[in-house]
Amino acid sequence: MENPDKVFSRIELIKKIWNDNVEVEVRTVDVHITRLRKALLRHSIDNIDVIKTVRLAGYRLNASKV
Numbered sequence: 001m002e003n004p005d006k007v008f009s010r011i012e013l014i015k016k017i018w019n020d021n022v023e024v025e026v027r028t029v030d031v032h033i034t035r036l037r038k039a040l041l042r043h044s045i046d047n048i049d050v051i052k053t054v055r056l057a058g059y060r061l062n063a064s065k066v
Contacts, residue, residue, distance in 0.1 A: 007058050014028075
């Protein structure tokens with residue numbers, strides 16, 4: 001939320017979310033993003049996806065929708 005238009009790579013997200021002593025596959029991020037996206041859409045009034053997938057780069061929050 002602090003950097004809504006910044007694209008975060010899967011590796012950056014792993015480093016920010018999981019401890020260094022936990023081994024996490026990069027595809028795990030995709031699974032968690034999918035679950036988070038579904039949960040946010042379920043509670044959204046206007047049914048707008050606020051998580052933007054940036055192809056070959058990662059994910060970002062769509063600042064105009066937050």
